[in-house]
Amino acid sequence: MVPFRKPVIKVFATGGSEEIAEWICKGLHERIPAEFQPKGGLRLGKITAEKFSNDNIQVAIEDSVRGEFVIVVHSQVPPVNDHLMELFLLLDALKRAKVADIMILFPYLPLSRSDKKNKPHISVGASFIGGMIGGYFGVKHVLCLDLHDPHIKHYFDGSDADDVTAIYLIIDFLKKEVVSDSDDWMVVFADAGSAKRYEEVGHLLGLPSAYIDKKRPKDDDNINISKVAGNVKNKRCILIDDEILTGGTTTKGADYLFDEGALSVSVAAIHAVMRAKGHKENWVAKRLEKSRIERFIITDSIPIGKKIEETSKFTVLRVGLLVAEAVKRLIMSESLTEMRGLDKVHLYNKD
Numbered sequence: 001m002v003p004f005r006k007p008v009i010k011v012f013a014t015g016g017s018e019e020i021a022e023w024i025c026k027g028l029h030e031r032i033p034a035e036f037q038p039k040g041g042l043r044l045g046k047i048t049a050e051k052f053s054n055d056n057i058q059v060a061i062e063d064s065v066r067g068e069f070v071i072v073v074h075s076q077v078p079p080v081n082d083h084l085m086e087l088f089l090l091l092d093a094l095k096r097a098k099v100a101d102i103m104i105l106f107p108y109l110p111l112s113r114s115d116k117k118n119k120p121h122i123s124v125g126a127s128f129i130g131g132m133i134g135g136y137f138g139v140k141h142v143l144c145l146d147l148h149d150p151h152i153k154h155y156f157d158g159s160d161a162d163d164v165t166a167i168y169l170i171i172d173f174l175k176k177e178v179v180s181d182s183d184d185w186m187v188v189f190a191d192a193g194s195a196k197r198y199e200e201v202g203h204l205l206g207l208p209s210a211y212i213d214k215k216r217p218k219d220d221d222n223i224n225i226s227k228v229a230g231n232v233k234n235k236r237c238i239l240i241d242d243e244i245l246t247g248g249t250t251t252k253g254a255d256y257l258f259d260e261g262a263l264s265v266s267v268a269a270i271h272a273v274m275r276a277k278g279h280k281e282n283w284v285a286k287r288l289e290k291s292r293i294e295r296f297i298i299t300d301s302i303p304i305g306k307k308i309e310e311t312s313k314f315t316v317l318r319v320g321l322l323v324a325e326a327v328k329r330l331i332m333s334e335s336l337t338e339m340r341g342l343d344k345v346h347l348y349n350k351d
Helices: 018-031 080-096 125-136 149-153 167-179 191-199 200-203 248-259 283-290 322-333 344-349
Strands: 009-013 049-050 059-060 069-073 101-106 141-145 162-163 184-189 207-213 226-231 236-244 264-272 296-299 313-319
Touching: 009 018, 018 069, 018 322, 049 080, 059 080, 059 236, 080 101, 080 125, 101 322, 101 344, 125 149, 125 184, 141 322, 149 162, 162 191, 162 322, 167 200, 167 264, 167 313, 184 191, 184 200, 191 207, 191 236, 207 248, 226 248, 248 264, 248 283, 248 344
Parallel strands: 009 069, 069 101, 101 141, 141 162, 184 207, 184 236, 236 264, 264 296, 296 313
Antiparallel strands: 049 059, 207 226
């Protein structure tokens, strides 16, 4: 009889997600008992994704993984569809290599904005991804960071899907580096959804809150703002949202606050997608840099790359150690709920 041994953890990243995966490896190396780690400690494993002349992709694992616990890191990186296929083929290769178990980490879940059927005859991308991962591939463990809507977790049928938030990391930074002792500060949520999702922000900062009442008939640049639920006159506003896409919603929301008498506007958003169809990679950042918004606090849940080169208004907070702390808790059967709150930020804000 072969003696039982605990599987060793191996970490891999799909193309473009390597940087945040390196930070997750660093955090896990500091947190996971040595018996779960390969000799020499955790490091990012090697894979190759080769595209052939016929545009087909083949993924190969360069490390031995048989009988191991494999963690795959995948965030939204252009070209999004190519990297999604790379993820699916990597999962196929891992299954064929007879791994013991798989956990997928989504710092930003691709197609997460396609989360419901709000028009006739359309696809629901988030449901498709969940079904593929939980159903077809049989992946049992999924961890997401700040989903567009929490109900997306239920699409991972057959998986234990969890989510954690970077909002406390952002609140901690705002409290220490942005908000002063004066009484003219105010939290403004980008819409009613953000107000509900991040309702603790105002309380934890000790500030009054408001939200922008708006509708988005078509896209991020085509929004209709009807009012601000709250008085922002003579206030320095911190505009809170879960993501920045083309910058249209962000700049129009800020302009509306200025029209309502706001003294200044700073923006805090977790996911910096910052892409606009037909424009260069840094176009959105330059658009935001030229706006009247004073500063932007974002995270690296989506690789920043060259997006914010030649800009001065952006502060990037790393979330790799936050994800590593959550993964450690899942592996060691510890509580994720205990991570919620400002008093726990010190556990993962050490970079």
